[in-house]
Amino acid sequence: MITNRPSPEDFEKQSIQYLIQSLDLIIKNSEGEEFVDMVEVEIDDYWKYHQGILNNSLTLLFLSLENYLKKEICTVSPMLLVAGEPKKWAKKNSDRKFSELFIHPFDDLLVLYTELGLGNITEQTASKLEEFRLKRNQITHGVLEEHITPEYILESFYIFMAHIWGHRQWWDQLKKHIYNEPLFGIYDTDHEKASVTTYIDFLVSYLGKSKTGEILGVDLKQRNYFCPSCHYWLNHEYEVTDSKYAVLKPNSSSSTNLYCVICDSNYTVFRKKCEEEGCKGNVIGEGYCLTCFAEQS
Ligand SMILES: [Zn+2]
Ligand SMILES: [Zn+2]
Numbered sequence: 001m002i003t004n005r006p007s008p009e010d011f012e013k014q015s016i017q018y019l020i021q022s023l024d025l026i027i028k029n030s031e032g033e034e035f036v037d038m039v040e041v042e043i044d045d046y047w048k049y050h051q052g053i054l055n056n057s058l059t060l061l062f063l064s065l066e067n068y069l070k071k072e073i074c075t076v077s078p079m080l081l082v083a084g085e086p087k088k089w090a091k092k093n094s095d096r097k098f099s100e101l102f103i104h105p106f107d108d109l110l111v112l113y114t115e116l117g118l119g120n121i122t123e124q125t126a127s128k129l130e131e132f133r134l135k136r137n138q139i140t141h142g143v144l145e146e147h148i149t150p151e152y153i154l155e156s157f158y159i160f161m162a163h164i165w166g167h168r169q170w171w172d173q174l175k176k177h178i179y180n181e182p183l184f185g186i187y188d189t190d191h192e193k194a195s196v197t198t199y200i201d202f203l204v205s206y207l208g209k210s211k212t213g214e215i216l217g218v219d220l221k222q223r224n225y226f227c228p229s230c231h232y233w234l235n236h237e238y239e240v241t242d243s244k245y246a247v248l249k250p251n252s253s254s255s256t257n258l259y260c261v262i263c264d265s266n267y268t269v270f271r272k273k274c275e276e277e278g279c280k281g282n283v284i285g286e287g288y289c290l291t292c293f294a295e296q297s
Contacts (some may be wrong), residue, residue, distance in 0.1 A: 011071035018064035168217035227260035228286035
């Protein structure tokens with residue numbers, strides 16, 4: 001028998017960890033961009049100089065994708081992942097650990113994924129995947145032919161999330177795994193839950209609100225409001241960042257329901273004018289104007 005077989009959850013966790021690390025590499029190193037401003041280095045030159053970081057980010061995104069396919073195939077059976085003739089998998093009358101077996105390479109996983117009816121890959125996505133796979137191979141072989149840019153990685157990320165993971169799926173998975181493994185451990189859990197706002201800030205900065213909203217399954221081109229919960233918890237001790245990704249659902253002038261995509265919660269809001277001078281906001285929730293976040297009496 002083949003023992004210690006993995007579960008879809010094992011691959012999902014792996015896939016999300018790679019995904020987070022791929023984004024984190026660019027986010028963390030973008031912090032150096034402030035320094036770049038100081039010494040007046042063009043941002044393109046900065047990244048040209050830091051190709052190693054972008055190569056790693058691309059490789060991690062590829063690994064994430066590969067593990068996503070494994071996860072999906074594993075929902076049918078982990079044995080479908082194993083390469084080679086089944087009669088050679090295990091020795092007679094003895095057990096063998098799953099980890100000792102060879103797993104199909106990416107191309108074969110992709111065929112299994114589509115042939116098992118687990119997902120539909122359009123021609124456009126398929127050619128993007130092929131291009132991405134070739135770039136990953138060039139990196140692995142140390143012969144990358146052109147410069148990688150953060151825009152290229154983020155654009156690829158967008159295509160994979162929109163057309164392979166599916167709108168919102170990746171976001172739910174990312175939050176689930178981040179919440180299970182706290183980022184900081186020093187703050188409160190409410191703060192940690194709101195901290196994923198920084199990922200959305202980052203995606204919006206590269207992809208814009210239209211594409212970011214599309215992969216989150218929410219229309220961010222609508223007027224955005226502060227989330228009464230996320231914004232509060234993110235800034236109640238130290239100012240971290242605005243959490244302003246909540247939208248009225250339905251989107252009407254009398255709507256009293258506000259939905260935040262960060263905490264995935266709905267809030268009842270009151271439609272009355274903000275007390276703050278100069279603010280035209282009229283969406284009030286939990287004692288705050290959700291346009292300017294001034295406290296209301
Ligand atoms: Zn929220
Ligand atoms: Zn206001």
